[in-house]
Amino acid sequence: MRKFINVPSRLYLAGTLAVGLFLNSCSFFDKAPANEDPDQGLNVNVVEPVKRDYADIKENGVLRMITRYSSNTYFLHQGLEWGFEYEFVNKFADQHDLALEVVVIGPDENPYDLLNSGEGDIIAANYTRTPERKKYVEFTRPYNLVNQLLVFSENIPNAPQTIEEIAKQEIPITVRRNSSYYYRLQELKAEGIDLSINLVSNKKDTESLLYEISNGQYLATVADDNIYQASNKYMQGIKKGPVIAKNDTIAWAIRKNAPNLKTELNRFLYDHFRFGGPNESPKRSTFLNVLRKRYFKEGPHIANYYNPETNMLGGGVISPYDDLIKSVADSAGIDWLLVASIIAQETKFNPNAKSWAGAVGLMQVLPRYSEISSEEMLYDEEINLREGVRIIKEHLNHYSYMDSTDKWSFALAAYNAGQGHVADARRLVIDQNRDPNEWKNVSDALLKLMQRKYYKDARYGFCRGIETVRYVEEIKNRYNIYQTILTLNKESERNAGPGVLGIF
Incomplete structure (x- = not known):
């Protein structure tokens, strides 16, 4: 059993973004370390998955979800768990009488290693199904379609309207080497479009890069349209550019030797997301539409609660008390x-x-x-x-x-x-x-x-x-979450001064 009295050696969290994670990631992972080659791909070390399929998960009674700390995957609000991926996976866990634990990917951890070593059972982090990822994991049926689009800093007065204009102006596009965006940019280069690609540490996530775009640290990046929509509600200084890929399929990743888990997940996903006919939008369940509206669409957005510019009165890091x-x-x-x-x-x-x-x-x-x-x-x-x-x-x-x-x-x-x-x-x-x-x-x-x-x-x-x-x-498990939040809060205060992290 994992000890829970001492601060965990890794960011191990259970099922339930801390305030300002995107801010924290900017200070925590500012630049790729000198000894790290950004061009190292997925950098997977564990290629032989442990044997743990649906029957083992049911016997244990716990489903472990691997994800990132972000406003659309998993975060804390007043000490409680939120996030599109968290709520969606938790729905599956509830229907199968399973407790949900969350394993947040730490700064020096690889999600595929966490999955194949048995630390987690499912990667739920808005992942696109790519050929390189399929070498190491199996994917479920999709539960979303997204477009990849370029996002610019407002420091660019006349943002290019086409990918060709970006190449002509030699605007560097900043992405992670292990992201699906990098592979799409490579495809465009292979088509003869001479793009300038700036690789940064794989430790960064899309949301932290968008924040760095918003404050002018970089000029351009790539994001899925749903992540852009969510971030645009509380970040100033970013603007949408042209779409560079349409209808990427988003799915959950599981171990290659877990066919029964895949079957159960696919049955669940079929009830919530189905492809329409030609020229038709996908059909989504009421529950999935509610989640999409809550985290990505118009109307009151959960991000309003953790806008870093909002002055939250009478609160603390974990709770109001x-x-x-x-x-x-x-x-x-x-x-x-x-x-x-x-x-x-x-x-x-x-x-x-x-x-x-x-x-x-x-x-x-x-x-x-x-x-x-x-x-x-x-x-x-x-x-x-x-x-x-x-x-x-x-x-x-x-x-x-x-x-x-x-x-x-x-x-x-x-x-x-x-x-x-x-x-x-x-x-x-x-x-x-x-x-x-x-x-x-x-x-x-x-x-x-x-x-x-x-x-x-x-x-x-x-x-x-x-x-x-x-x-x-x-x-x-929640105690481990709170320990991590305090650690991130102290790190943020050291790098950015007090008040960066506050209560959701």
Whole structure:
């Protein structure tokens, strides 16, 4: 099991752009390192994929999605996960009763290596199906068609209207070597159009390049039209140029030896995207159209919430309650990011939430287990936080003899299901001659307590163990997300000064 108390060695995130990722990527990945050759293609190291198909994913109960941090793939807004790719893949996961974890591609990581090594199961990052990519991965059926278009800086007063004019004016077009745009530009060069191509680090993404175009660092780049539409809503200084490729197919990438996963994904995608007849637009489901409108089309756009020029008042890096959570958690000697992760899981930072079971407030405190007699008082953010932290602290103390990872796993399980059900699971583990202090064993036992042959003899009876196991794993994974966001925020402040990253 991956440790979650220490800062992860790689950007490993679960299923749920941090504020200003495009800004952060400009400071984080400003130029290709001197020892890096931009002309190194996909630079794949893992070519033999691990054996993990749909049956293995179902048995494990977790689908791992590899993606980039960007406004159209995956990002955080007030501590919660958003993004076109995230919501679309999550829809598939929900229909197949799978938890979704997100693996964000780190600055020194290769998405194809992450996929083939088993770190993730599906690359969902607005990827075009290209011949070079097909050497290493299998693609699903498409779920979108996009046009590649040139994007110019407004520093070019009279932007060229054709690709030939660009070549004549010798305007350098800045792209990544591993992008589909590079291959299209090479095709145009092969057709006799003498284009000037400026290669930059493969660590950059399209959105960060667009931002650099907007502030005049480069003069031109290439983007898919949907990414341009999304970015144009919150970036100033970019303008659209001519289309250089039409109807590129966008699809998810999976391992070549996962035919059953491909079948399930294709069935799902067929319900949401189908090609029309000649001269007809593709047919999309209502759900897919809603996502397209939310992230790419006209009307209120999610990007409005993280426009870097917007002055967000009363917020923090993770949530609107960062300072309060830090104060309460620090006084109890608890990591405040774990408390924030619990709140995100319980109520999505809604202080007025009330569950069907009567749990109230940010941390869903049950009045009957609280030292505060008034339910109304438990809706006060600080009071609720102090009660929730007190309860989780008691659970931590109860399991204090365990190592840090297991201790937190058991405490979270007890916070969700109660110590009684956790104790039943531990007794079941002992009956099986296994270690009751290891979370992996107890999580397996919690799943068994959903079966009558096991819960009929349990002291506290039936337990919806799958919910508790997912609760624990999702909080731990969200904790990793929040650690990464803080790391990016500190890096951004060092490079660009305070205020660059703020709350979505």
